[in-house]
Amino acid sequence: MSADNSTDWHVGWAAAVQRPSIGFHKNWAEEGFADRTVRQIVRVTAGGTSARIRLSNRYGAAPLEVSGATLARTDKGAAVEAGTVRALTFDGAPSVVIPPGAEVHSDAAEVHAAPFASLTVSLYFARPTGPATFHAQGYATTYRAVGEQLAEADPAVFGETTVSWYYLAAVELADGGPARRETVVVFGDSLTDGFNSTVDANRRYSDALAERLAAEGAPRPVLNQGIGGNLLLNDSAWFGERAVGRFRRDVVDQPGVRSVVVLVGLNDIGFSEVDLPTYKPAPDNAVADLIAGYRDLIAQARAADVRIIGGTILPFQGAEYHTPVAEAKRREVNAWIRDSGEFDAVADFAVALADPADGDALAPTYDSGDHKHPNDEGYRRMAATLDAGAL
Known part of the structure; x- marks a missing residue:
């Protein structure tokens, strides 16, 4: 779903997803999310001028509604660089429903990222998700805020943290060059x-x-x-x-x-x-x-x-x-x-x-x-x- 096969994409960052579980560190996988924005930071090892994300509901028992998503360059912690927030769409729509066991790509967005840049992916879940497909041990801080905070500039809004990633399986990049x-x-x-x-x-x-x-x-x-x-x-x-x-x-x-x-x-x-x-x-x-x-x-x-x-x-x-x-x-x-x-x-x-x-x-x-x-x-x-x- 939502894949652009005309562009030569490479994966700048990826994580292997797993079923919801307690894990070794505090996480939100078993409880899932409802009226929450989850902000996740990843470092890409390749650059590009456009980007898309891949979201996974591989271990979901029900359809997953992602009510909104943004991508930005990271400033520090939950803060993003001013002027870099891009709203992501899925087949042109601002939200997407991912069937159980499935994955989707967002549409491409213009995001200039150099190798080793950190990117911020924010996901908003308006309705209860149920237990979340995730990666348990990210060794990177993930942030959570109440309500729709996709473009929020104030990092203090994101007052809860874990060190796991949720639903995010990859950030893919393209630079206009050959595959x-x-x-x-x-x-x-x-x-x-x-x-x-x-x-x-x-x-x-x-x-x-x-x-x-x-x-x-x-x-x-x-x-x-x-x-x-x-x-x-x-x-x-x-x-x-x-x-x-x-x-x-x-x-x-x-x-x-x-x-x-x-x-x-x-x-x-x-x-x-x-x-x-x-x-x-x-x-x-x-x-x-x-x-x-x-x-x-x-x-x-x-x-x-x-x-x-x-x-x-x-x-x-x-x-x-x-x-x-x-x-x-x-x-x-x-x-x-x-x-x-x-x-x-x-x-x-x-x-x-x-x-x-x-x-x-x-x-x-x-x-x-x-x-x-x-x-x-x-x-x-x-x-x-x-x-x-x-x-």
Whole structure:
């Protein structure tokens, strides 16, 4: 719906959507919205002179009415740059109803955005939405205000916040040039999503990779399609559809994708080692099952002529689900990723971030404190580990 097929679009920013859930941080997904304006800030990794948004009601149980939408350049926090607010339309109308399970594009709007610019998307929901399709762990502040505040200049109106994104699946850009097939997607679980990175600082490894490529004179869009807690082989109420199931939608079907970096499997290894309700389902996956899952991703990528780079699973000694059994699986999986030759290339994150004194643990300088997720410097190190030529 509302797609302009005459323009060569590329995705400047994207997030993998998931079903409504409680999540690790306060969010509004289960309650949804009624007579509320939601203002969301995203940083694009490519520029353009026109833009459109993609909204998702993939996990909605009823039609979703979006009563209005605007796009603007971000000033600071909930404030927008004066004179940049653009009202968005959908097939020429100021509102749109999205069927359950569907996605829509807005019409194009003139918005001049440079690479690494932040854009503000405001959505108004006049009537109750029901539980909201969302992305749980955005590590960026989202704002909410009472009533229709789409063009509101005073940031104080937006007095409520979370760090999740709602209904917003992508911001797409066009610059009038030819279509280019150069987009890099990073795909996986919380290590890709950027868990424990600094909120509002754009310090995920995808951000660092985009900045690195631009600094090296080879700029290209880098999309983050990680979901915290995601599993390679099983769906989760909290942590999204299994990686093998969402790979086509979140990677292959993105416009202009040339390569994907896959980093997933830690939760498939670790969840079965502890008895926590949030870690269900938690089957005891054999390494052979995980390898079959990776082969599924490889086959999907090859069928679409997308290069696929395998990331080794980071050390996690000291984390709540590190056990001798889990460690043995990690080592065996990583050996297969490195040595099988089945991926087009390998990003050896495990070696790059390991403690020199103990290869089963993250180096303290890269550890965010939970012994499995990197800090900002660790995510920067992950981006530096990738061979740009492999992309």
